Amino acid sequence: MTSVIIVGAGVIGLMTAIELQRAGARVTLVDRQQAGRESSWAGGGILSPLFPWRYPDPVSRLARLSQALYPRLIDELRQDVDVDPEYLPSGMLVLGAYEEEEPEAWARRFEVNMQPVQGDQIHQLEPGLAEGHDRGWWFPEVHQARNPRLVALLRAWIEQSDIDLVENLPVDSIRIEGGRATGVRAGSRELSAERVVIASGAWSAGLLDPLDCTTGIEPVRGQMLLLKATPGQVQRILLSEDRYIIPRRDGRVLVGSTTERVGFDKSVSAEVRESLVDYALRTLPGLSDAEVEHHWSGLRPGSPDGIPAIGKHPKIEGLFINAGHYRNGLVMAPASARLLTDLLLKRTACLPPADYAPCDAVHKKN
Numbered sequence: 001m002t003s004v005i006i007v008g009a010g011v012i013g014l015m016t017a018i019e020l021q022r023a024g025a026r027v028t029l030v031d032r033q034q035a036g037r038e039s040s041w042a043g044g045g046i047l048s049p050l051f052p053w054r055y056p057d058p059v060s061r062l063a064r065l066s067q068a069l070y071p072r073l074i075d076e077l078r079q080d081v082d083v084d085p086e087y088l089p090s091g092m093l094v095l096g097a098y099e100e101e102e103p104e105a106w107a108r109r110f111e112v113n114m115q116p117v118q119g120d121q122i123h124q125l126e127p128g129l130a131e132g133h134d135r136g137w138w139f140p141e142v143h144q145a146r147n148p149r150l151v152a153l154l155r156a157w158i159e160q161s162d163i164d165l166v167e168n169l170p171v172d173s174i175r176i177e178g179g180r181a182t183g184v185r186a187g188s189r190e191l192s193a194e195r196v197v198i199a200s201g202a203w204s205a206g207l208l209d210p211l212d213c214t215t216g217i218e219p220v221r222g223q224m225l226l227l228k229a230t231p232g233q234v235q236r237i238l239l240s241e242d243r244y245i246i247p248r249r250d251g252r253v254l255v256g257s258t259t260e261r262v263g264f265d266k267s268v269s270a271e272v273r274e275s276l277v278d279y280a281l282r283t284l285p286g287l288s289d290a291e292v293e294h295h296w297s298g299l300r301p302g303s304p305d306g307i308p309a310i311g312k313h314p315k316i317e318g319l320f321i322n323a324g325h326y327r328n329g330l331v332m333a334p335a336s337a338r339l340l341t342d343l344l345l346k347r348t349a350c351l352p353p354a355d356y357a358p359c360d361a362v363h364k365k366n
C-alpha cells in the first residue's frame, strides 16, 4: 500500500486525500490550521469558470470532467456522513458579454448547454433584475456548492475514514534524501511517507521554490460580501462586469469579488465594500433592504493563465504537486484529484498530463 503525505487541506488537498484513499493508498493529510479555512472557505462556490469561454482549454477540460464527477461524488460521500453541501442547480446567467462566435464555438466544442437569451427571457429567469439588461448567455446546468458546507462534508467524511488528518501542524519543508522526497519536517516533528503531495494553495510556492520548481503561484486576494435577503428573492447565479451575485438556499446572497495582488494580506476595505454594495443594488434594486452581514477576503492560488500545476516534480522522485487553481479551485477539484491520483499511482491519466506539468511556470494554452 503506497503511503502519501498531503500538505494542505483545502478543497484540493481534501479531495485528493479522498481519491487516493479510495484508490487504496494510505494517506496522511496535514494542515497548519483546521482543514478548509482558507480560500476554499472564502470562495463563492460557483461550479463553473466565470465567462468560461475566455479560459485556456486545459481549464475547460478540468472543469468539464469535474462537473461530470460532482453529482456522484456528493451522493457517495453523503451516504456515509450527514452534511448537506447545498449542491444546487441554480443555473448561471451571464449578462453583458456580447462576444458571439467565441462563446458558441466553445460551447459546441465542450458540449456545454449554453443558450443565448434576450429581453423578457432574461427577466423571466431573474424577475428582480434591473432594467437595461437586454442580452446574455444562460447556463441552465451550472450548479453551486456552499463553501463552508462542502469543506465540512469532505472533512467529516475524512474523519470517519482511515485517512490520518493532522491539523494545526505547519509544515516547514519537504524532506529530501538521495534525490527522493521521504516526508515532511514540521517544527520538531518529522513525518515519513513514500510520496509527498504539495496542495498548499497560495502558499505552495514557499515550499516549492527551494526545490527548484517555479510554478508562478502567488496569492490573489478576493473580497466578498454576504447580504441577508429573503429566500427566493434572488434565483440565479448572476455574472456581469467581472462581478457576481450568488443566492444561497436560506436567502443569503454573496456578492463578489475583487482580484488584488497585495501579497498575503487578507484585510478588507471600506471602498471595496461600497463598490460591491453599489454593484448589487444596480443589478438587483430589491436588495436595498438587505443588510450586509459579513465582509471577508480570501487568497486565491493565482497561476499563469489560471492553469493549475498537477503532477510529478521533474527531478525529485516521489514529490507531487496539486496547486494553483486560481479562480476555479472548487469547480476543478474533483478532476484535479483524479488526475493527481492517476499520475501518483501510475494509472492511465484521465486528462493529458503535459498540460498541467509543474515547475516550468509556462503552460500550453490549447
Ligand SMILES: Cc1cc2nc3c(=O)[nH]c(=O)nc-3n(C[C@H](O)[C@H](O)[C@H](O)COP(=O)(O)OP(=O)(O)OC[C@H]3O[C@@H](n4cnc5c(N)ncnc54)[C@H](O)[C@@H]3O)c2cc1C
Pocket (backbone or CB within 6 Å): 007, 008, 009, 010, 011, 012, 013, 030, 031, 032, 033, 034, 035, 036, 037, 038, 039, 040, 041, 042, 043, 044, 045, 046, 047, 048, 169, 170, 171, 172, 199, 200, 201, 202, 203, 204, 221, 222, 223, 224, 256, 257, 297, 298, 299, 300, 301, 323, 324, 325, 326, 327, 328, 329, 330, 331, 332
Ligand atoms: C473570493 C473568492 C471567490 C472564489 N470563488 C470561486 C468560485 O465561485 N468557484 C471556484 O471554483 N473557485 C472559486 N474560488 C477559488 C477557490 O476558492 C480556490 O481555487 C480553491 O479554494 C483553492 O483550493 P486549495 O485547496 O488549493 O487552497 P486553500 O483552500 O487555500 O487551501 C490551502 C491549505 O493549505 C494550508 N497550508 C498552507 N501552507 C501550509 C503549510 N506550510 N503547512 C501546512 N498547511 C499549509 C492552508 O492552511 C490551507 O488550508 C474563489 C476564491 C476566492 C478567494
